[in-house]
Amino acid sequence: TGVTVxxxxxxRYVDSVYCSQILGYTGTVSTSELETLxxxxxSNDTVGKxxxxxxxxxxLSGTKGERQVYVDTVxxxxxxxxxxxxETGNDVYLTIDINLQKNLYNAIEDRLVQILLTYxxxxxxxxxxxxxxxxxxxxxxxxxxYFALIDNNIVSIKHIAEQSTDTEAQVYSAFLSKxxxxxxxxxxxxxxxxxxxxxxxxxxxxxIWYVYTSLKDxxxxxxxxxxxxxxxxxxxxxxxGTSLKELLTHGIAKNWxxxxxxxxxxxxxxxxxxxxxxxxxxxxxREDTSFYKKMYKYMINSGSISGRQVCMLLYEQGVLDMNSExxxxxxxxxxxxxxxxxxxxxxSNKIITPAQLALEPCSASAVVTNPKNGDIxxxxxxxxxxxxxxxxxxxxxxxxxxxxxxxxxxxNRATQSFTAPGSTYKxxxxxxxxxxxxxxxxxTFYCSGSFDKVTPSPxxxxxxxxxxxxxxxxxxxxxxxxxxxxxYNLALxxxxxxxxxxxxxxxxxxxxxGLATMSGIEIAEKAPSASNIDAVYSAIxxxxxxxxxxxxxxxxxxxxxxxxCYNLTLIDKxxxxxxxxIRDNSADVANVMNISxxxxxxxxxxxxxVVNTYSxxxxxxxxxxxxxxxxxxxxxxxxxxxxxxxxxxxxxxxAVSIPHGYSGxxxxxLTAKVLNLYFGLE
Numbered sequence: 001t002g003v004t005v006x007x008x009x010x011x012r013y014v015d016s017v018y019c020s021q022i023l024g025y026t027g028t029v030s031t032s033e034l035e036t037l038x039x040x041x042x043s044n045d046t047v048g049k050x051x052x053x054x055x056x057x058x059x060l061s062g063t064k065g066e067r068q069v070y071v072d073t074v075x076x077x078x079x080x081x082x083x084x085x086x087e088t089g090n091d092v093y094l095t096i097d098i099n100l101q102k103n104l105y106n107a108i109e110d111r112l113v114q115i116l117l118t119y120x121x122x123x124x125x126x127x128x129x130x131x132x133x134x135x136x137x138x139x140x141x142x143x144x145x146y147f148a149l150i151d152n153n154i155v156s157i158k159h160i161a162e163q164s165t166d167t168e169a170q171v172y173s174a175f176l177s178k179x180x181x182x183x184x185x186x187x188x189x190x191x192x193x194x195x196x197x198x199x200x201x202x203x204x205x206x207x208i209w210y211v212y213t214s215l216k217d218x219x220x221x222x223x224x225x226x227x228x229x230x231x232x233x234x235x236x237x238x239x240x241g242t243s244l245k246e247l248l249t250h251g252i253a254k255n256w257x258x259x260x261x262x263x264x265x266x267x268x269x270x271x272x273x274x275x276x277x278x279x280x281x282x283x284x285x286r287e288d289t290s291f292y293k294k295m296y297k298y299m300i301n302s303g304s305i306s307g308r309q310v311c312m313l314l315y316e317q318g319v320l321d322m323n324s325e326x327x328x329x330x331x332x333x334x335x336x337x338x339x340x341x342x343x344x345x346x347x348s349n350k351i352i353t354p355a356q357l358a359l360e361p362c363s364a365s366a367v368v369t370n371p372k373n374g375d376i377x378x379x380x381x382x383x384x385x386x387x388x389x390x391x392x393x394x395x396x397x398x399x400x401x402x403x404x405x406x407x408x409x410x411x412n413r414a415t416q417s418f419t420a421p422g423s424t425y426k427x428x429x430x431x432x433x434x435x436x437x438x439x440x441x442x443x444t445f446y447c448s449g450s451f452d453k454v455t456p457s458p459x460x461x462x463x464x465x466x467x468x469x470x471x472x473x474x475x476x477x478x479x480x481x482x483x484x485x486x487x488y489n490l491a492l493x494x495x496x497x498x499x500x501x502x503x504x505x506x507x508x509x510x511x512x513x514g515l516a517t518m519s520g521i522e523i524a525e526k527a528p529s530a531s532n533i534d535a536v537y538s539a540i541x542x543x544x545x546x547x548x549x550x551x552x553x554x555x556x557x558x559x560x561x562x563x564x565c566y567n568l569t570l571i572d573k574x575x576x577x578x579x580x581x582i583r584d585n586s587a588d589v590a591n592v593m594n595i596s597x598x599x600x601x602x603x604x605x606x607x608x609x610v611v612n613t614y615s616x617x618x619x620x621x622x623x624x625x626x627x628x629x630x631x632x633x634x635x636x637x638x639x640x641x642x643x644x645x646x647x648x649x650x651x652x653x654x655a656v657s658i659p660h661g662y663s664g665x666x667x668x669x670l671t672a673k674v675l676n677l678y679f680g681l682e
Contacts, residue, residue: 095571425545516551520587
């Protein structure tokens with residue numbers, strides 16, 4: 001008596017981590033969603049919040065039932081006047097090959113593990129340089145790895161402050177000492193030091209910059225009031241410029257500083273106002289966990305906190321099980337196992353994943369399509385998340401951890417993360433050049449290693465040059481000089497050198513190929529953009545091109561089938577609850593390119609030649625085509641390497657797009673893995 005048992009349905013996502021960005025999740029409908037969805041929804045209904053759940057909400061939701069009844073004074077039903085049964089929603093089948101999806105996700109993680117292990121070093125040398133002084137290799141320092149465990153909240157600084165273990169007590173004691181000395185220095189510097197920002201040490205610059213940006217974020221430094229031509233404002237970050245003290249005192253006088261954010265008092269002098277500001281800065285920095293992490297970084301760098309202590313905290317805080325069969329806690333505690341060797345072990349066995357460390361590279365994506373019909377058969381974004389914990393009732397702690405995760409697992413990198421295409425753009429340049437008559441398949445340009453028709457002269461990646469190149473061999477060799485010439489000659493095609501004309505021509509072909517337009521898939525995607533600056537650099541995939549993995553996949557799909565550009569789809573079919581077919585879905589054709597087969601033959605042949613330039617690709621027992629690309633977007637970070645491909649060469653069944661970190665060889669090895677997986681060649 002007094003107990004009512006009801007049966008309810010819940011969403012259960014099988015293999016959720018592999019597909020969460022595609023599937024999305026559900027949650028209670030919002031007020032704004034109610035306005036859009038209409039009268040069939042009530043304020044306590046559950047609706048799709050992202051992914052397929054959101055885009056196919058009307059198909060999946062079904063229709064509510066209802067019952068009209070008489071009830072007595074205590075709410076008991078006395079008579080049923082009428083009843084309408086609910087109708088179950090329809091079933092949506094995806095084009096995704098779940099086995100390929102899972103295997104590709106795991107292969108990406110394995111490749112990131114290999115990169116971490118390859119470039120991780122126990123030394124202090126972050127960069128190696130080529131003979132011309134450019135960065136050749138970016139290393140991952142062990143100290144960065146230890147700090148990453150704290151920075152990405154794997155090891156909790158809140159738990160450290162609780163001092164529940166001897167290690168936590170030791171680490172927290174060291175932190176308090178560091179905090180006192182750091183805060184004393186900041187107060188002294190801002191009160192009396194007056195050192196130009198450019199003459200501070202790296203650590204000191206980090207602290208001072210943090211103070212500056214945090215004041216802006218808190219609304220104290222009101223940037224909307226700033227005169228950007230003011231010499232004090234312009235010069236304070238220069239080597240011989242002004243200090244933050246001068247900037248802040250000048251800012252108070254210029255009404256750039258809003259003291260009302262933290263005080264209602266009226267100060268009678270500039271010095272009183274500045275002293276109040278210093279007290280405010282001191283107060284919030286002592287409570288700011290983000291600032292704590294800055295200090296922890298330099299404590300690890302200086303050795304006042306050891307990597308071994310950080311690794312022990314993984315066990316002591318319950319991240320890893322110290323009582324498990326494979327526990328390394330005792331060896332760490334005894335000192336017989338060093339931190340570097342432990343992290344090598346933990347990373348290689350994926351006890352600690354690249355996603356948890358959130359160090360570059362910690363993420364990747366891949367899209368595989370069927371070029372015959374525009375179906376997406378795999379779309380992987382790494383890292384991912386468990387959407388079971390977000391659907392229906394949200395696990396607030398888990399959701400908060402996702403929001404604060406520096407690896408951004410909720411971001412679908414396949415559809416919403418952009419990069420320059422690098423040399424994967426060169427087939428597009430070839431098509432544009434040949435179709436406009438700028439070049440033919442036999443046009444030869446000589447590569448000496450640099451292009452001297454513009455100043456400064458851009459270089460080829462091969463400084464010694466490639467010699468004479470035609471279109472197919474230029475694709476094979478990825479010869480920059482050949483494509484510099486195409487871009488340059490496109491700009492001369494109207495009699496004058498016109499960057500805008502040339503980039504607009506290249507954009508037209510990029511759009512027709514499906515690269516520079518949205519793909520049309522059923523989940524959210526960001527709009528790509530073709531480069532509109534510098535025709536010479538744009539022709540090799542630099543400039544300001546910005547494309548997603550999905551855009552590149554649609555592009556290579558169009559190349560593979562010789563000109564049919566599909567609006568890609570994730571939906572295979574829709575059935576009712578009994579399996580009866582309602583809609584057999586197929587991708588729409590966006591456009592068909594009207595260019596000669598000889599142009600396609602040239603591009604296909606050039607991409608086929610690429611295969612033998614990579615050891616990993618040449619070992620695949622299959623005839624196929626590919627094109628690699630490398631885009632340097634930041635000289636202090638690893639390059640973005642990527643590869644597009646399709647296979648088999650004569651009758652393409654799949655097209656593959658893989659942006660990946662560090663080098664073309666890494667992208668080629670992952671491409672080889674995809675082909676071997678799909679065609680069962682391993």
